[in-house]
Structure formats: structure tokens, C-alpha cells
Amino acid sequence: MWDGIIVGGGLAGLLAGIRAAERGKRILMISEGVGSLTYSSGVIDFGNVAQLVRQDKHPYALLGESIVRNGADYFQAHFPDYHGKWREVQTVLTPLGSPRKAGFIPNGLNAQVLHDAHLIVLMAPEGMKDFFPKVTKANLERAYPQCVVKVHPFRLDAFESWHTLGKPVNGMDYTKYWRSASGTGALKGVVNSLNQELDEARSDPADPGKSVVVFPGLASAFSNSIKEVLSDLPFPVVEMTAFPPSASGHKLYDALKETFGALGGELMVGTGVKQVEIQGKRCHKIIVKSKGKDSEFSARSFVLATGGVFGGGIEVTPEASKEMVFGLPLYVPDEWTNSEFLGDQPYARIGIEVDRELRPIDSKLNEVILENVQVIGRMIAHWDPWVEHCGGGVSLASGWFAGETM
Template sequence: MWDGIVIGGGFAGLIAGIRASERGKRILMIAEGTGSLSSSSGVFDIGPIPSLARLEKHPYSYLEPQNIQAAVEYFRSLLPEYEKCEGESSLVLTPLGSCRTADLMPMGLKAEALIQSKEIVLMAPEGMKDFFSRVVKENLEKEFPQSRVEIYPFQVSAFAPWQQVGKAVNGLEFARFWRTEEGIETLQKLLEALVRYIRNQKEAAVVFPGLSRVFNKPLQKLLAHFPCPIIEMTDIPPTFGGEILYDALKRKFKEFGGEIILGSGVRKVDIQGKNCFQVWVKSKGSDSNFQAKELVLATGGSSEGGSKRLRME
């Protein structure tokens, strides 16, 4: 018998599973998919906790402000490469080059350096799906009127076969490529050419779509040696930010001993009175059943009830 079963493998389910597993509990997670994480940017809008907690029907209203703050700090203890904004929210760039604010984000997305820049170099990877360099340039010029914005087109030879057969290359594929050995070598040569291109490095900044350095030491080391700030952008679903966050949380869950049944939904839950005592999982053959002391229902998000904890017999 398991100590606990978590139904749902999205953000809520993974955090619940990690929290229980690190306390020494034997936890089984049952999930049909990754939830909404694969469509998220990986950026969190926390907002003013005390005031939002007072709003009726807001998710914060179910918790005390100190508990919400503790949850944020707990998340950062799990994933310290996420940056928390102290005081006012930070700027991040949307896929169209406009600005939005956020409170918790993967490293590389903070766009404050653009406020001080006099020159913005917009990297424009050829053939990148749903990336419109002219639109992004216009929006950057509106957001940062003190800067001259220049488009820097470049090709990635690794994607030439894709383009020859008309296969689209989205930001997700670019982000995956930069994390490979070939991608690191390609990026290093690209950055060396970029250094020669930028006229005044002290007043310049680079905006780079389809790039994500979080959870990747070789990329971080390479970008850290570049003389100008390199600002990443959020992307259009399916997003790499959501994918890499999901992978990081799933890896944490497994490190603490948690086990996952992925791709199988729960067919039914046997209930006696107010107590659940058995979970039935869909299978190609006969259905499988699992028993646990407690059940966490982590499906549907806060709009549909969010996470619920039920005691099992």
C-alpha cells in the first residue's frame, strides 16, 4: 500500500508529490499528461499577496499571506535558478516584443537591461515559426524609444534539411538545439560574430528568441562571457519554458523516490462514505487498482476546485 496517491501530473500534482516524497512518504502519481505546463511560459505572476488574499474567490483567499509567501520560497528552494523579484515586478518580453511584468521567472528573462541600452540587437533565426522580426522590432522601439533596434538575421545549418522539406521549426526546437553539443558550438561562433558586429558594447543589449539558459550550465557559462546582456523572450505554445519546468519538477519528484504512471487516466475511485479506499487506472488490458492511505486530487486547476486531499481507508 502506498502512503499517498496523487492524481494529476501538472504543476499542482508535482509540487504535492515532491512535498510528500521529501518527507519520506511513498508516493505514486497517476497522470494522463503534463497538464497545462507544456503551454505555460514558465513565468509566474504572484502579485501583491496581502491585497489579493482579501479578494473573494481568488485562490489566495483560501490561504494566509504568510503561507503563500512560504510556498514561493519553497518553490525557489527546489529550483534556485528561478529568480524572484524583490519589490516591484520585473519586465519580461512577450513573443511579440512587448513588455509584461512578472514576479518569478527562470533566469535570463529579466528585461530591465533594455531600459538603459542605447542599441538593441534583435536576433532573427531564419525559418523560426511564429516569429515576426519586424513586428518585434516595432514593439521594442515603442517600449524602449531611447534605443536603436537592429535586426540581426542568421541561419542554423542544422535545420536546413527541415526547411528544405517545408517542416516548420518552432521556438521549442531551437531551444532544444542550443542545449546540444552541436548547438553550443554553433552558438559560440554566432556570438563571436555578434561581438564584431556590435559597435558600442557598453550601451548595447541583445534580444534572443528561442533561447533558454535555465538548468543548463554550459549555456550559462557561454552567455556569461558575452560582453552585453542577452535577454531571452517567452514563446508561443508549445513552450520550452513550460517543458523545462515540467522536466525539472518531475526529476525532483523521482529523486525523492516518487513513482509516476504517465499516460493512464483514473477510471474510477471506490468510496465508502466520505473515505476513498481504492483507485482504478485505465489499462489496455485489464484495469489496475492501487490502494493508499491518502489521496490528493490535483486536476483542473484552481478554477475547477484545484488540489484536494482526501483520506483513504
């Protein structure tokens, strides 16, 4: 028998698994896919914690500020490649070069230094998919009007055959290449040529200011070789976030998975739950379909971390909405959408209502439905990651709490 089974291996599930495994629990994680981190920029936003802890039914209000903070501190202690201070915001560049506020950010993304720059050199890997140097340059000029922005195109031999075949090269391909032995050498070549150019600019009396290089598709977090190349440079490099698939999000996912495995956690990816066995108010067993056959797993406690509508944990059809593992009742707002495109969209708040222990409740009867099941991350009702900017924060807080208490 397992101490705990976590269904869903995204940010929330993995953090819960890491904390529980670290506490000496035998944890099995069952996940159909890799989770939404691989689409996201890898940035962890917390939103306005002071305000959200006072917002009726919000996960932060149920957990309280100290638990939100514990989740954040715990994450940062395990992943020092993430920078940021509790309740302080930082600036990162969007994939189009506009600055935006963020909570914890991967190494290399801090764009604060651009405020003091006079020259921005925008690195432009030729033919990189979903990177638009002209738009990015215009946005940088708008955001940092004190700066001259120069575009520095470059082309790599490694992708010549891709260009010839018309095969797109995206940011992930560049990141993978920079991390290889030959890629690290090529990166040194690219930045050293830039070094000479910037030396000339610095010696120009008309341009005495600080030069900063903006680099898309780099993702130095979790890569000692890239960090080493960058640390030797006499100018700061600011990395950009990327459109999905995002290298930074992928690298965080890999790091979480590795940490969970290193602590003895068992992860089955590509496996969905077929059935659960419930007696009274407790779940005893989970049946999964794996490699064409059914396998049964028993545990003392269970965590549901299946990512809401986006993650696949909630199926929405025109007729009904359904929680896919335990068949738990869902909070579904009366009004589904808001005609204001960028406004608060009620459907984002769909999810399972929980008590302060994160157990699913029947809110009409005010009763816990399953005593040994906790619900975390996007599966919890009454919050909106897009409007409240707290997607990563809720996953860390609820994931940490489940890992601490399961």
C-alpha cells in the same frame, strides 16, 4: 498501500509530490498528460497577493499569505534557475517583444536591463515559426524609445534540410539544438560574430551607449552549457518568452518530474483514473486503466490536481459540467461569460469549493465531502488566472500545502 496518491501531474501536483516525497511519504502520481506548463511561458505569476488574500473564497484567502509565501520560497529553493523576489515584479518580453510584468521567471528572461540600453540587437533565426521580427522590432522600439533596434538575421546549417523540405522550425527545435554539443558550438559562433559587430558599434562615437541582445528560442534555464556560453559575453542577453509550445515551460516540467523521481516518487504518465472506491467520507482505492488492463492502488490520502477545464479535470458540455475523478460537485457561476472579451470571464472561476485544509466541501451544508482528499491548483473554485495573474502562484501555494499536510 501508498501514503498518498496524486491524480494529475501538472505544476500543482508535481510540487505537492515533491514536498510529500521529501517528507518521506511514499507517493504515487497518476497523470493522463503533461499539464499546462508545457503550453505556458514557464513564468510564475503571483498576482496582487495582498489584495487576493482579502478576496472572499479566493484560494489565497483560504490558505493565507504565509502559505502562499512558503510555496514560493520552497519552489525557488528547489529551482534556483528561477529568479525573482517575493512580492516584487520583474519585466519579461512577450513573444511579440512587448514588456510585461511577471513574478518568478526562468534564468535569462529578465528584461530590466533594456531600460538602460541604447542599442538593442534582435537576433532573428531565419524561418523560425511563430517569431515575427518586424513586429517584435516595432514593439521594442515603442517600449524602449531611447534605443536603436537592429535586427540580426542568422541561419543555421543544422536546419538547412528542414528549410529545403519546408518543415517548420519552432523555438523548441532551436532550444533542443542549442543544448546539443554541436549546437553549443554553433551558438558560440553566432554570438561571437555578434561580438565583433557590437565592438564596432561601441567604438562608434555616435553610439556610445549600452548594447543589449534580445534572443528568441534560447531557454538557458536548466542548461549549464548555454549559460556558460552566455556568461562569457561582454554584453547582456535577454531571452524572450515564446508562444506554445514553450521551451521554458517544458524545461520546468522536466525539472519538476526529475526532482520528484529523485526523491523516490513514482510517476505514471498516460494513465487516467477509471474508478474510485469510497467508503463513508473516505476514498480507499483508485482503479486506473494502464496498458490495456485495470490496476488498483490504495492510499491513505489523495490529492486531486487535474487542472480544471483546461487540464481535463472538468468536462463541460452544453448540458452540464462534471468533475471527472471523484464526481465532486462544482461551483458553476450563474453567468457563464462576460461580453467584454478581455474582462473577467465568470467561467474561469468554475471549480471545487474547498475548506482551509483544501478538502472538498458542500458549501450549502458547510460539510466536508471527502476527508482524505485535497484539491489543488486549477481544480479549486473562485479564482481566475487570466484576470488575477496568479496561475502559477495558486498552484505553488496549494501544491506546497498539500505536500506538507497529506
